[in-house]
Amino acid sequence: MKIGIAGSGMIVRYVLENVWNEVGNIEAKAIWCRDAERDVAENIAGDYSIKDIYEDYDEFLKDNSFDFVYIGLVNSLHYEYSLKAIKAGKSVICEKPFTSTAKQAKELLDAARENHVYVFESILPxxxxxxxxxxxxxxxxxxxxxxxxxxxxxxxxxxxxxxxxxxxxxxxxxxxxxxxxxxxxxxxxxxxxxxxxxxxxxxxxxxxxxxxxxxxxxxxxxxxxxxxxxxxxxxxxxxxxxxxxxxxxxxxxxxxxxxxxxxxxxxxxxxxxxxxxLGEPFVNVYERILPIVEKDEYDVCYAMMDKVIExxxxxxxxxxxxxxxxxxx
CATH class of the missing domain: 3.30.360.10 (Dihydrodipicolinate Reductase; domain 2)
Known part of the structure; x- marks a missing residue:
């Protein structure tokens, strides 16, 4: 799984350090950040060998080196940035809460089905x-x-x-x-x-x-x-x-x-x-997601997300x- 990261907050560094390194078979290829967060993103990229840094989200989504976007942004941006990624043909793993309304959640799942991509909420239980x-x-x-x-x-x-x-x-x-x-x-x-x-x-x-x-x-x-x-x-x-x-x-x-x-x-x-x-609970998320993706089980993903909408x-x-x-x- 090749991932582009949207965000540069604490959760991004936590996932890179404690989760993706342990799971294996996951590569962070690029990171997008706001202009004001460039220094933070450069530090993250340097620490975890992430090749490309973007400040333009549309240009970030054109990068073909990754097929998943990890959304590690504030709650109010989950819907907007997930939707843009899905419409660009990228699969999405979004931090909790998935969206702020059920309508937003349904629109994201509908868009994922239409574009034949995955969308997951990173929710631990x-x-x-x-x-x-x-x-x-x-x-x-x-x-x-x-x-x-x-x-x-x-x-x-x-x-x-x-x-x-x-x-x-x-x-x-x-x-x-x-x-x-x-x-x-x-x-x-x-x-x-x-x-x-x-x-x-x-x-x-x-x-x-x-x-x-x-x-x-x-x-x-x-x-x-x-x-x-x-x-x-x-x-x-x-x-x-x-x-x-x-x-x-x-x-x-x-x-x-x-x-x-x-x-x-x-x-x-x-x-x-x-x-x-117990281990690292976030590891469980990716250990479950990876086989779904490897087996092309879109229906399994979408059935899970129907429950998330509820x-x-x-x-x-x-x-x-x-x-x-x-x-x-």
């Missing part, structure tokens, strides 16, 4: 062997009653935010906030098991500029309920639980990691469900229902 095992063993807990997910991570940018420095994660104009930054993991985790809820309601703590710094999403499935807690203004240990009338599954990690999983049936001792060590719809409905406005609204 769905690419995990351990998460697959949770799905396989889920019927053993009986009729589900409750699902709970917590991903609360105090942001090192929060103190600055309180003092008036608004970086992307706390900027509604850049489609930030707790729900879209880390809540997306919990929602994917729940919906990968339970599908689309009948109703949702988001109860956020709103900051001075209208962004959610933390919040609780309630997902009503009729016969059972799910609750997703997300926070950038406070922290607590991550945990996910599924409770049924015959037992429970407890994952002693946040929904992006998927490890330390136990199945406990009523009256029985806990059984470990981990099928693989997640984006739930997130959009939750956000708008709570009165949180993005640049795309």
């Amino acid at each position: 769905w690419y995990s062997d351990n998460y697959d095992e949770i799905k396989n063993r889920l019927p053993e807990v009986g009729d589900i009653k409750l699902i709970q997910c917590n991903f609360s991570q105090y942001s090192r940018r929060y103190a600055g935010y309180l003092n008036g420095t608004v970086l992307p994660v706390f900027n509604p104009l850049l489609d930030g906030g707790a729900l879209y930054d880390i809540g997306v993991y919990s929602i994917h985790w729940v919906m990968g098991l339970a599908g689309v809820p009948e109703k949702t309601a988001y109860f956020p703590n709103i900051g001075y500029n209208g962004i959610d710094t933390s919040g609780i999403l309630v997902m009503d499935y009729g016969s059972f309920k799910a609750v997703c807690t997300s926070a950038k203004d406070s922290a607590s240990p991550g945990c996910c639980m599924v409770q049924g009338d015959k037992g429970c599954i407890v994952m002693h990690s946040h929904p992006g990691e998927c490890h330390k999983i136990e199945l406990t049936l009523n009256g029985a001792d806990p059984v470990c469900l981990d099928k693989a060590p 997640v984006m719809q739930v997130m959009e409905d939750a956000r708008k229902g709570a009165g949180i406005k993005f640049s795309c609204d």
